[in-house]
Amino acid sequence: MTGIYFDNNATTRVDPVVVEAMLPYFTEQFGNPSSMHSFGNKVGLAIKKARMQVQELLGAEHDSEIIFTSCGTESDSTAILSALKAQPERKEIITTTVEHPAILTLCAYLEKEGYKVHYLKVDGKGRLDLDEYRRRLTDQVAVVSAMWANNETGTFFPVVEMAELANAAGAMFHTDAVQAVGKVPLNLKDTKIDMLSVSGHKLHAPKGIGVLYLKRGTRFRPLLRGGHQERGRRAGTENTTSIVGLGKAAEMAMEAMAYENTEVKRLRDKLEAGILAKVPRSFVTGNPDDRLPNTSNIAFEFIEGEAILLLLNKFGIAASSGSACTSGSLEPSHVMRAMGIPYTAAHGTVRFSLSRYSTEAEVDRVIAVVPEIIAQLRKLSPYWDGDGPKEEAFAPTYA
Ligand SMILES: Cc1ncc(COP(=O)(O)O)c(C=O)c1O
Ligand code: FES
Numbered sequence: 520m521t522g523i524y525f526d527n528n529a530t531t532r533v534d535p536v537v538v539e540a541m542l543p544y545f546t547e548q549f550g551n552p553s554s555m556h557s558f559g560n561k562v563g564l565a566i567k568k569a570r571m572q573v574q575e576l577l578g579a580e581h582d583s584e585i586i587f588t589s590c591g592t593e594s595d596s597t598a599i600l601s602a603l604k605a606q607p608e609r610k611e612i613i614t615t616t617v618e619h620p621a622i623l624t625l626c627a628y629l630e631k632e633g634y635k636v637h638y639l640k641v642d643g644k645g646r647l648d649l650d651e652y653r654r655r656l657t658d659q660v661a662v663v664s665a666m667w668a669n670n671e672t673g674t675f676f677p678v679v680e681m682a683e684l685a686n687a688a689g690a691m692f693h694t695d696a697v698q699a700v701g702k703v704p705l706n707l708k709d710t711k712i713d714m715l716s717v718s719g720h721k722l723h724a725p726k727g728i729g730v731l732y733l734k735r736g737t738r739f740r741p742l743l744r745g746g747h748q749e750r751g752r753r754a755g756t757e758n759t760t761s762i763v764g765l766g767k768a769a770e771m772a773m774e775a776m777a778y779e780n781t782e783v784k785r786l787r788d789k790l791e792a793g794i795l796a797k798v799p800r801s802f803v804t805g806n807p808d809d810r811l812p813n814t815s816n817i818a819f820e821f822i823e824g825e826a827i828l829l830l831l832n833k834f835g836i837a838a839s840s841g842s843a844c845t846s847g848s849l850e851p852s853h854v855m856r857a858m859g860i861p862y863t864a865a866h867g868t869v870r871f872s873l874s875r876y877s878t879e880a881e882v883d884r885v886i887a888v889v890p891e892i893i894a895q896l897r898k899l900s901p902y903w904d905g906d907g908p909k910e911e912a913f914a915p916t917y918a
Pocket of ligand 1 (some may be wrong): 528529541589590591592593619666668670695697698718720727728729765860
């Protein structure tokens with residue numbers, strides 16, 4: 520594929536070194552790790568190695584804290600449902616209004632099942648009010664789930680501090696760290712985080728492999744019951760090839776961590792500054808001072824994000840508006856709405872998400888193309904007149 524891929528929060532390409540590491544496990548090393556013969560043993564050892572590679576990336580205390588799952592969504596569901604089943608006397612959940620659908624859709628279902636869910640609000644920069652959190656954290660709360668970094672804006676939540684508070688209140692703490700893992704250093708052994716979700720395809724491993732980190736001593740109830748795989752915590756024959764791939768990807772992410780936080784961040788900052796300087800009535804959403812190094816979500820007022828994406832696509836540039844999951848609907852993203860971004864801007868948000876493969880030339884190209892596209896679309900916008908918005912563009916229609 521040629522083209523400029525700035526949609527790495529949706530998914531990443533599998534690193535060729537990862538593919539290379541996986542290949543033997545399709546053919547020569549095809550054994551079932553549960554088998555007692557050498558075919559199985561060799562694969563068992565490869566899984567052990569991958570578990571240690573992931574342990575290292577997460578800064579976990581022990582490799583037994585790593586449970587391989589089929590995706591980030593499975594890890595999220597397993598964590599929340601386990602926490603509820605393990606503490607049947609507690610009937611409340613705390614989460615946030617800006618979580619991924621993997622959490623929000625599950626919570627909506629749990630509400631129907633009789634649980635009370637508290638959705639913490641965010642401010643205009645996507646930040647939580649920790650006082651509101653403290654107020655809701657009673658002895659009725661079984662589990663708190665807050666994401667490490669938001670998939671649309673990259674904004675961080677103070678999950679380490681939130682986990683301490685949850686722990687003091689006797690609630691379990693889960694974080695969906697799907698967007699953070701591999702991009703920012705984690706050191707779980709020094710935190711009170713009980714459970715954490717990882718998705719392989721966001722860090723240059725294949726799709727369809729995930730991890731649930733489960734701190735030692737955390738009460739657990741499996742989602743899938745059956746064989747004794749993953750110490751009885753996730754039955755089903757292991758996805759051996761993808762596990763090996765995720766292990767390799769974890770090792771590579773450790774090596775690339777410094778680069779991600781210097782060079783990738785520099786390119787992201789250059790992209791953002793370049794676009795903002797050339798496009799009037801555009802702004803960064805989320806918290807620019809505390810977010811992932813690769814993500815820039817920019818609102819272009821008075822035009823449609825989908826139209827921007829279509830034109831970008833004509834220039835071979837891939838980005839996203841909202842998240843891939845929510846783009847099927849005509850509503851502006853729930854994250855933009857939660858931050859109170861006006862309707863006229865929320866519809867025109869575009870997320871650029873870079874990776875360690877992104878280059879300076881690509882950034883320069885996008886900086887050159889975006890202002891042209893925006894100018895072209897604004898000519899067609901009923902809310903735009905020459906150099907600026909029309910008066911009626913400010914009618915108070917909020918998302
Ligand atoms: C924050 C967040 N959580 C969960 C997921 C779901 O992960 P998966 O696609 O592996 O199920 C994603 C991916 O879109 C995500 O961005
Ligand atoms: S599952 Fe969220 S972007 Fe795909």
